[in-house]
Amino acid sequence: MIRSCLTALAAVLALAPAAVAQAPAQAQTVYRNVTLIDGTGAPGRAGMNILVRGERIERVWKEGEIAFKLSPDTRVVDMTGKFVLPGLTDSHQHLATPPNRRFAEAQLKRDLYSGITSTRDMADDLRNIADLARATRIDEIPGPDIYYAALMAGPSFFDDPRVGAASLGAVGGQVPWMQAIGPDTDIRQAVAEAKGTSATAIKIYANLPGAEVARITAEAHRQGLQVWTHGAVFPATPAQVLAARPDSVSHVCMLAYQVSDQIPTGYHRRAAVQEEKFVGGVNPQIAPLLADMKRDGVVLDATVRIYEAMKARPSKPYCSVELAAQLTAQALKAGVTISAGTDGFSNPAAAYPALYEELELLVDKSGFSPMQAIVAATRNGALAVSKTPDFGTIEAGKLANLVFTGQDPSQDIRALRTITLTVKRGKDYPRADFDPGADVAARAMVDD
Numbered sequence: 001m002i003r004s005c006l007t008a009l010a011a012v013l014a015l016a017p018a019a020v021a022q023a024p025a026q027a028q029t030v031y032r033n034v035t036l037i038d039g040t041g042a043p044g045r046a047g048m049n050i051l052v053r054g055e056r057i058e059r060v061w062k063e064g065e066i067a068f069k070l071s072p073d074t075r076v077v078d079m080t081g082k083f084v085l086p087g088l089t090d091s092h093q094h095l096a097t098p099p100n101r102r103f104a105e106a107q108l109k110r111d112l113y114s115g116i117t118s119t120r121d122m123a124d125d126l127r128n129i130a131d132l133a134r135a136t137r138i139d140e141i142p143g144p145d146i147y148y149a150a151l152m153a154g155p156s157f158f159d160d161p162r163v164g165a166a167s168l169g170a171v172g173g174q175v176p177w178m179q180a181i182g183p184d185t186d187i188r189q190a191v192a193e194a195k196g197t198s199a200t201a202i203k204i205y206a207n208l209p210g211a212e213v214a215r216i217t218a219e220a221h222r223q224g225l226q227v228w229t230h231g232a233v234f235p236a237t238p239a240q241v242l243a244a245r246p247d248s249v250s251h252v253c254m255l256a257y258q259v260s261d262q263i264p265t266g267y268h269r270r271a272a273v274q275e276e277k278f279v280g281g282v283n284p285q286i287a288p289l290l291a292d293m294k295r296d297g298v299v300l301d302a303t304v305r306i307y308e309a310m311k312a313r314p315s316k317p318y319c320s321v322e323l324a325a326q327l328t329a330q331a332l333k334a335g336v337t338i339s340a341g342t343d344g345f346s347n348p349a350a351a352y353p354a355l356y357e358e359l360e361l362l363v364d365k366s367g368f369s370p371m372q373a374i375v376a377a378t379r380n381g382a383l384a385v386s387k388t389p390d391f392g393t394i395e396a397g398k399l400a401n402l403v404f405t406g407q408d409p410s411q412d413i414r415a416l417r418t419i420t421l422t423v424k425r426g427k428d429y430p431r432a433d434f435d436p437g438a439d440v441a442a443r444a445m446v447d448d
Contacts, residue, residue: 026054028071029426031402033063034079037410039086039378039393041371044410050084052400055425059396083408083415085374086394087117087144087401087424089381090355091301092250092341095132095146096124098165104132106442107345108143111353112136113434115403115416117424119144120301120341120385122228122250123151123203125166126177130198142429147201147385149228150194152216154207155180157267181212187219194225200385201226201247206267208233210240217244226386228301232257234264242292248299248384250341252327253307253319259285272318281326290334299337299384302328304366305358306343325365332367339384340377348444351436356416363413370413400426 029052036048038060051059051070070076090111095104111119121129129148136143155173157163158180163172173180176193194202202220204213204227213236217227227246231254232238238258241249249255256273257263264270277283293300307324310317331338340362342354359377362368368376382392391399402423407415422429 027426028053028058028074030070030074030076031079031084031404031423032076034404035083035408036060036394037083037085037371037374037408038395039375041375041379044083044408048084050394050400050402052423052426055400055427057394057396057398057400060394079404081406082420083405083410084394085403085405085409086378086382086392087399087403087422088115088355088377089339089385089392090116090119090144090342090353090358090377091248091299091339091381091384092303092343093119093121094124094343095119095121096126096128096166097162098168099125099128100445101128101132102442103445104128105141105143106439107353108132108136108141109434109439110436110443111144111355112142112422112424113429113431114352114356115419115422116144116353116355117399117401117403117422118381118385118391119146120200120228120381121146121148122343123149123166123178123205125168126150126197126199133198139427144424148199149201149203149226150177150179150197150199151203151205152179152181152190152194152208153205154212154266155182157205157207160268181208181216183212187215188223191216191219191223191225194220195223199225201228204229204233204241204246206230206234208236210236210243212236213241213246214244217246228384231255232263234267234270237263238289239292242289242296242298245296246298247387248301248339249293250301250303251306251343252300252302252304252331253324255286255289255327256283256319256323258289259283270318272316273323275320275323278323278326281323282330286327286330287334290331290336293331293337294335297337297383297387299339299380300328300331301339301341301384302331302362302366303341303343303358304328304361305354308357308361309344321361321365325361325367328362329367332372337380337383338362338376339380340373341384345443348440349437352417359413359416371410373413374409400424 133146158173307321382389406418
């Protein structure tokens with residue numbers, strides 16, 4: 001018996017080299033003679049070449065600077081006159097509250113063909129999101145790579161109707177992707193259950209004191225998860241949230257609650273921020289928060305666009321877009337890492353996604369240069385996902401996530417609308433293959 005097993009094993013090992021030798025070589029593509037905007041904020045460089053092997057960038061070099069032989073089967077794409085930047089990241093999306101597969105697929109398709117190669121889903125029905133993440137990752141459907149969070153909040157939050165929509169068939173607050181946290185919660189177990197959903201992060205949402213925010217954050221980091229929080233968690237103040245050292249905070253206007261005469265006791269009991277305390281958009285109590293964020297490398301997911309969108313809603317917004325833009329400008333001047341998130345969707349009939357609107361607001365209202373806006377949607381978007389991302393800049397070893405445009409977006413951010421090609425993980429998605437009018441009905445199925 002042993003001898004026969006050893007004979008079989010030897011036969012397998014003898015075949016192994018032949019099997020390896022027959023494995024197909026990874027495809028190679030050179031995008032030649034393009035102006036490179038690498039995502040770091042450095043000026044664009046003309047006459048650059050990018051060699052992609054499989055799903056990664058293998059080499060970046062200037063035309064005529066380095067001489068080496070390409071394999072005969074290398075595909076060469078002439079990009080003379082074009083500009084290239086890293087694939088974009090939308091750092092704040094909700095694709096499944098409530099779950100609607102047709103709607104999500106239509107949004108993801110428009111995102112990808114508009115240059116968005118990664119997105120942060122900030123708490124939804126993760127049964128649905130996990131399947132979408134799998135499908136976009138293996139190119140079963142066109143869409144960005146999805147990195148998602150499991151939600152934690154205080155028990156009093158879970159009468160929110162969105163919870164029911166994102167936990168149909170189960171009880172919100174008692175499922176791994178949406179957990180109610182109280183003083184008696186076994187945090188180690190709760191984080192482990194959240195991690196079991198394949199989430200990248202815990203999103204700390206609402207109705208928790210500062211001590212609980214700190215307890216969740218410490219355990220999530222111990223188990224290797226990111227922590228993404230709201231800027232205020234009610235009753236936890238912005239200062240208490242930042243003292244816990246999360247990885248990112250969302251919604252710039254929530255920082256303004258630090259100067260409120262009384263912090264709201266819960267998410268659904270929020271008064272508007274006291275804008276009269278921001279003469280010229282500045283209040284001295286905000287500066288220490290921004291200094292803490294810079295020191296700890298906390299990414300600010302500003303979402304200026306959502307405050308613009310709130311103006312069209314029947315209920316009074318808790319913060320104006322003007323204050324949101326002013327606070328974002330103050331954070332930029334303070335050296336805070338700011339990412340570009342939308343927290344919503346553009347008009348269903350629009351040819352381009354809401355991220356373009358966010359970037360234009362950063363430039364038009366928040367004091368960003370076009371290059372700074374590009375960095376917010378590339379390098380900084382990747383940092384919102386991970387402290388050590390393998391995307392977000394164009395350099396050897398990073399994922400081959402690229403966006404090609406006909407005009408220079410580092411001079412005019414609206415030049416993103418001249419996009420000609422998205423490359424995600426080494427695969428081409430020509431803009432010409434996308435029909436903006438094809439999925440309008442599907443994109444209209446859920447409001448932002």
